[in-house]
Amino acid sequence: MLPGELPDAPTPDPGRARRLGRTLRLAHPRRRGTPRRRRRPGRHHRVRGARGGAVSTPAAARPSVPAGEPRTLVVKVGGSLVSDKRTDDHLDAAAVRAYAALVADLVRTFPGRTVFVAGGGALGHGAVRGLDAADGFAALGLTRATFAVKWAWTAAFREAGIRALPLQVTAMCADQPSGAVADLTVVRRLLAEGVLPVLSGDCILTADGGLRIHGSDHVPGMLVDGSLAPVRIVTLTDVPGILTGTGPGGPVLPWVDPDDPSSAHALVWETAPWDTSDAMRGKVDALAAHARRGAECVITRGDRASASLHHLFAPMDQWPADVPHTLISRTRPAALSRTSSAPSPTGGAGATGADGTAPSPPPSDPRFTSARS
Numbered sequence: 001m002l003p004g005e006l007p008d009a010p011t012p013d014p015g016r017a018r019r020l021g022r023t024l025r026l027a028h029p030r031r032r033g034t035p036r037r038r039r040r041p042g043r044h045h046r047v048r049g050a051r052g053g054a055v056s057t058p059a060a061a062r063p064s065v066p067a068g069e070p071r072t073l074v075v076k077v078g079g080s081l082v083s084d085k086r087t088d089d090h091l092d093a094a095a096v097r098a099y100a101a102l103v104a105d106l107v108r109t110f111p112g113r114t115v116f117v118a119g120g121g122a123l124g125h126g127a128v129r130g131l132d133a134a135d136g137f138a139a140l141g142l143t144r145a146t147f148a149v150k151w152a153w154t155a156a157f158r159e160a161g162i163r164a165l166p167l168q169v170t171a172m173c174a175d176q177p178s179g180a181v182a183d184l185t186v187v188r189r190l191l192a193e194g195v196l197p198v199l200s201g202d203c204i205l206t207a208d209g210g211l212r213i214h215g216s217d218h219v220p221g222m223l224v225d226g227s228l229a230p231v232r233i234v235t236l237t238d239v240p241g242i243l244t245g246t247g248p249g250g251p252v253l254p255w256v257d258p259d260d261p262s263s264a265h266a267l268v269w270e271t272a273p274w275d276t277s278d279a280m281r282g283k284v285d286a287l288a289a290h291a292r293r294g295a296e297c298v299i300t301r302g303d304r305a306s307a308s309l310h311h312l313f314a315p316m317d318q319w320p321a322d323v324p325h326t327l328i329s330r331t332r333p334a335a336l337s338r339t340s341s342a343p344s345p346t347g348g349a350g351a352t353g354a355d356g357t358a359p360s361p362p363p364s365d366p367r368f369t370s371a372r373s
Helices: 014-027 093-109 122-129 138-159 183-192 217-224 278-290
Strands: 071-079 114-118 164-166 173-176 178-181 196-200 204-205 211-214 231-237 296-301 323-329
Touching: 071 093, 071 173, 071 217, 093 114, 093 138, 093 196, 114 138, 114 217, 122 138, 138 164, 138 196, 138 204, 138 211, 164 323, 178 217, 178 323, 196 217, 217 278, 278 296, 278 323
Parallel strands: 071 114, 071 231, 114 196, 164 196, 231 296
Antiparallel strands: 173 178, 204 211, 296 323
């Protein structure tokens, strides 16, 4: 054999292979007629259904959550909190990092129960101004713009020490005759693995093969699914709720019936000309639609300097008194149900019972701290 040459491979011996296999079988004999043991699925073994798709966990097998708490919390940080929507490309990196740290704390404290939705802000609004109505694919630029937004948030979540994955709504959702329909297989898997799904507004495929805008206020609706229920959608924005006065810090409407949102429509301010999402009116209509499907929806002010967002998981009657908000839900708040007359807006005199005294607040839960404590 010359230097550098490899030795010839030995000639296969079929008889030896058969004898070796017989020896191995005799070393572990199995009584005739004994059924073979089925391999139990391990951590990385997928249980498949009749058609090959992964079988979802039955509802009865999922761990229960305390009464009044959501199983799944969808947190949407509005674009107005991290960008100047009057421009086409502004994104405040420091604000993104601050809110990402608050959401990361939620994920660590309540693992597998949070989904994040990023408002498009300046980049999202800039991508859809002046679209050509004759071009069925004119909204395609929104996919690029909002992925840039999702990537900024994902990087901030990673910096805050949690695993996060940006998901493209265009690839998960499409219009059907019944409306927009989404496949949540990946979302459910990410939650089961303790990973934060990061979503945003996008464009989705229409029934006629074109693209239409699916704004970030509408995205949480794809998560109102039985396997994730009960679902609470909290929209953090630059106002404390649906304002009943003329100032941005005034009292807010405490509750909106999603089957009759006229009380909210009468109060929303006129949409600014640079806003492409119909501002608060569009937000109310989107959240009312989600609430009619069973979600509990909240509009409240975001504060990047908050000590915590743990109260977002608390039953609504345990929310801190210093966090005004508007609830959009088919379930009327208990405090309002105990009033003898029409409730005053949050920030006013407050609700009173039949005897004229304010109802006693429920006992506090030590898991839920005030946002400003």
